[in-house]
Amino acid sequence: MRRLFRNIGWLLGGRGVNAALSLVYLALATRTLGLDGFGYFALIIALGQTVTGLANFQTWQFVVKWGAGSDGPGEATGFAIALDIMSVALGAVLAAVLVWTAQFWLPLPDDLLWVAFGFCIVSLLSIRATPTGLLRLRFQYGRATAAEAIQPVVRASGAVLAALFMPTVLGFVLAWAAAEVAVAVALWIVAAWNEKIDLSQISLRRIPRDHPGAWRFVWSTNMTGSLNVGAKQVMILLVGAIGGEAFAGGFRVASQLGQALVQLAQTVSKAIYPELVHAQEDAHMIARRMANIALIGGVLAVLVALFGGRWALETIAGEDFGVVYWAMVILAIAGAIELVGASLESLLVSAGRAGTAFVVRAVPTLLALALLNVAMDWNGLKGAAFTVLGSSALAVVGFWVAILSMQQIRITVAATEPANKPPKPDS
Structure with missing residues (x-):
């Protein structure tokens, strides 16, 4: 640690x-x-x-x-x-x-x-x-x-x-x-x-x-990385395609300031992954501690965005960008959720469950992209930000459920192993 x-x-x-x-x-x-x-x-x-x-x-x-x-x-x-x-x-x-x-x-x-x-x-x-x-x-x-x-x-x-x-x-x-x-x-x-x-x-x-299985790991991690891009860069492209260049610019500013926590989550993930690979027996403990610390940091960062975000937007980007304040706050909440989930996702990948991590990330991301047009028709940039928030929340819940399932399998295997082992011969 x-x-x-x-x-x-x-x-x-x-x-x-x-x-x-x-x-x-x-x-x-x-x-x-x-x-x-x-x-x-x-x-x-x-x-x-x-x-x-x-x-x-x-x-x-x-x-x-x-x-x-x-x-x-x-x-x-x-x-x-x-x-x-x-x-x-x-x-x-x-x-x-x-x-x-x-x-x-x-x-x-x-x-x-x-x-x-x-x-x-x-x-x-x-x-x-x-x-x-x-x-x-x-x-x-x-x-x-x-x-x-x-x-x-x-x-x-x-x-x-x-x-x-x-x-x-x-x-x-x-x-x-x-x-x-x-x-x-x-x-x-x-x-x-x-x-x-x-x-x-x-x-x-x-x-x-x-x-054996190397290519499966390669494609799983590639697709997971592609989905992480889809959650941000493809979202900007689609926001621009639907709402025009002004919407794209506003969403990028809101995303860059509001989702600074996502970059922090990626930082935590990059640091924790080698440790989880080298310390498989303590991996769950390390991931749990990091998730608890991340929860505190995420709450504090959301409060900063809520109370100081409008001032930061108008000071840095100008008054024209003040209209994206609420989108920035929503994206900050999404970033806090991603921060908590960073160690959980790394735990799955380090345990050889990169495919599971990909599926858990894929479904909410594709759902968010599919609902983007409807969300923007409903509430503009705030609607787009809500799709990102929903995607992050569903993904982190999925990581948590997958880890609980993985732990349950290990407990079941450990409980049945002694019964399945042949008896030792008498000395």
Whole structure:
């Protein structure tokens, strides 16, 4: 637990720097571009992150899971890099399809479609899950945090330059793209410094050959990651498709401020997963303690959003964005629920139940996306936020039920084992 809290501290420190500098870019982008311009920017970023999220495999989990053996992470790293290459190829095709069809369903001007495609390709080339996994495997959270701090610094600096010299959507997209490239390069350098990367071990066959069921785990975690993207980035795209660019911009601001807790949940999940893999016998205890702590933090964060959210919105983004206050509060509640569920989801994945975690996450997410149009017709951005809240609540309840079922199975097996064992021969 002491090491877990130290690792979470490193990750939260990085998140704190990221959050503070993100406010700089958010304030500059919203005030420079206005509601509609920021909406275009939000749609382009959401497209890039959607493509990357759908095509990207959670390779850091593979490195942690299969790289902890006595042979080291060589084969696991080679497998992860091979999957990254496949992600870039598949993602490029997906990006071409989405951008080509965007004119029929997204409120993006024609001159921004090539900007969107370029950002998608840059995002794919900046995939960095594998070096992150190498650092987490060795519990090098301090070095990972230092490398990841480059992203918000470059992004904020780029936003300042864009506001001064290129106050357009393209200018801010270039700033974001530069930050993606910079942090990917930094993480690969730090990971290679800490662990030798043998490119001759790049293969899609070795790990599946030695670990039956590997591909099932790969696809389960990929689909779970894709659903996490769907809960946020695809939601922004659909909000824009239904309500227009102003709705997309408003929802992104509300989501970024209100769902900061979701990023915190992801931070907790990333820190706790290696511990659960290495300490299977104490996994339930660790997850339970983290869930209890998360509940307290979530309640406090919702209170902050409720009483200080409107002031924060209007101070950072401007008075035009004050209308998304209640959507932000609803999303903050959803974030608090996700914070509690982060350790439960990690517990399922670490116990080899990635498929169960995927199904539990999939059903509420797809339901939320299906009901989005009806919800927005009912109550605009607040209706969209309620679909996210409902999805998060159903998913966390599902994780809890799945863990209880898993515990019950273990208790039943333990109770029947002595009776099934053959009697020991007399001495």
